[in-house]
Amino acid sequence: NAGVTQTPKFQVLKTGQSMTLQCAQDMNHNSMYWYRQDPGMGLRLIYYSASEGTTDKGEVPNGYNVSRLNKREFSLRLESAAPSQTSVYFCASRQQWGYTFGSGTRLTVV
Amino acid sequence: GQQLNQSPQSMFIQEGEDVSMNCTSSSIFNTWLWYKQEPGEGPVLLIALYKAGELTSNGRLTAQFGITRKDSFLNISASIPSDVGIYFCAGGGSQGNLIFGKGTKLSVKP
Numbered sequence: 369n370a371g372v373t374q375t376p377k378f379q380v381l382k383t384g385q386s387m388t389l390q391c392a393q394d395m396n397h398n399s400m401y402w403y404r405q406d407p408g409m410g411l412r413l414i415y416y417s418a419s420e421g422t423t424d425k426g427e428v429p430n431g432y433n434v435s436r437l438n439k440r441e442f443s444l445r446l447e448s449a450a451p452s453q454t455s456v457y458f459c460a461s462r463q464q465w466g467y468t469f470g471s472g473t474r475l476t477v478v
Numbered sequence: 479g480q481q482l483n484q485s486p487q488s489m490f491i492q493e494g495e496d497v498s499m500n501c502t503s504s505s506i507f508n509t510w511l512w513y514k515q516e517p518g519e520g521p522v523l524l525i526a527l528y529k530a531g532e533l534t535s536n537g538r539l540t541a542q543f544g545i546t547r548k549d550s551f552l553n554i555s556a557s558i559p560s561d562v563g564i565y566f567c568a569g570g571g572s573q574g575n576l577i578f579g580k581g582t583k584l585s586v587k588p
Binding site for chain 2: 401408411413416418460462464470471
């Protein structure tokens with residue numbers, strides 16, 4: 369099925385560990401996004417990539433880095449995980465105003 | 479930064495009742511979108527609005543783009559149990575990024 373694929377679905381990290389969340393889309397969209405979702409906070413933009421080769425900070429970029437590897441793939445890296453980064457992370461891609469979201473990665477940092 | 483105020487935060491209704499929720503902002507948006515999120519999944523687009531004053535329906539759902547471009551509402555008529563989920567409004571600015579409301583959690587009693 370066409371769409372946005374995120375891996376892993378679940379992850380538990382210890383404080384200070386690093387990891388990369390993977391995202392790939394097969395819709396040939398130019399723009400890709402990483403959001404985090406916390407209870408009562410809605411979705412907050414971490415980083416986005418308007419096109420291959422470009423990345424920009426969103427509302428809450430601190431503690432994260434991103435890589436737009438190619439048109440299909442946009443990864444999110446936590447270099448030194450902190451408990452405050454416990455959240456559900458969603459990747460999305462966009463064509464005009466048609467945002468398509470992945471099913472999320474539930475990350476717990478202990 | 480831009481913020482959306484979405485209300486109500488949660489609703490508990492009886493099957494068959496109509497539902498109304500809205501979003502307001504101090505900022506002007508070019509586009510309003512409404513999403514639904516079910517447990518364990520990413521948000522899915524329900525309705526997109528592109529012009530001030532626009533009224534658009536999708537089955538039992540109706541949404542309007544406010545004349546001032548600072549607000550939008552979503553109505554669901556004759557609710558059914560599968561309407562359960564979290565509904566998000568999102569405003570689209572000139573750069574193509576979305577700002578999300580904090581969501582309205584809808585519970586439907588059969």
